[in-house]
Amino acid sequence: MIGIRQELVGQPVRSLQIMLRTIAQYDSEIAAVIPDGIYADDTRKSVESFQKRHGMPVTGVTDIDTWYAVADEYRRAVIELSPAEPVNPVLQPGQVIRAGERNEHLHMIHGMLRAIGARYASLPEVACNDIHDSNSVEAIRWLQRKAGIEASGDITRLTWKYLARLYRISVGDGTGERAGTRPAAE
Known part of the structure; x- marks a missing residue:
C-alpha cells in the first residue's frame, strides 16, 4: 500500500476513505470524505488533515507510515463510536x-x-x-x-x-x- 496516489482507485482507496470518514466522526479536525474509491482532492485533503493532526509530514499522499497511522487511529475511533461492550x-x-x-x-x-x-x-x-x-x-x-x-x-x-x-x-x-x-x- 506504499504511496497511494491520486490516479489510484478501487478497494484500497475505499478502505482508506472508510477509515478516514470514521475517524472524522470521532475527531472534527479530520476532514470527512465520501468513500467512493477514487483518490481525488477530497481524499487528499482528508489525508492532509490527518497528517497535520498527527504531526506527520503533510503531503496528502498515503505512504506506508500514514496508512498504518490511519489504521491505528481507525481502530481507536471504532471503539469510541461503537456501543459500550455489553x-x-x-x-x-x-x-x-x-x-x-x-x-x-x-x-x-x-x-x-x-x-x-x-x-x-x-x-x-x-x-x-x-x-x-x-x-x-x-x-x-x-x-x-x-x-x-x-x-x-x-x-x-x-x-x-x-x-x-x-x-x-x-x-x-x-x-x-x-x-x-x-x-x-x-
Whole structure:
C-alpha cells in the first residue's frame, strides 16, 4: 500500500476513505470524505488533515507510515463510536436467583436498581450486596409488575431482560441528561 496516489482507485482507496470518514466522526479536525474509491482532492485533503493532526509530514499522499497511522487511529475511533461492550451475566438455562440466595450478579443488579430508583420514587431502595434480601425481592417484584410479568421476586432471564431494558431507558448515558427525552413517568 506504499504511496497511494491520486490516479489510484478501487478497494484500497475505499478502505482508506472508510477509515478516514470514521475517524472524522470521532475527531472534527479530520476532514470527512465520501468513500467512493477514487483518490481525488477530497481524499487528499482528508489525508492532509490527518497528517497535520498527527504531526506527520503533510503531503496528502498515503505512504506506508500514514496508512498504518490511519489504521491505528481507525481502530481507536471504532471503539469510541461503537456501543459500550455489553455486560451479560451468565445465567444458566433455568437458573433462578431466589429470596435469600447469594449471587455475585446481585451487586450489578442492585446497582442498576438503585440507578433506576433515582427516576422512580416508588421503587424500593436496595443495598448493593450479593444477597437477594427482602428489599431486593420487593424491588424485583416492582420491576416485574411494571413489566407485566409474574411478580414472584425471583430473578430469571426474563426478569434480567426487563431490568436491562429499563436501565438503558432510564439511565441512558449515565450523565442524568438524556437528550430528547423527558423524565420517566411512573
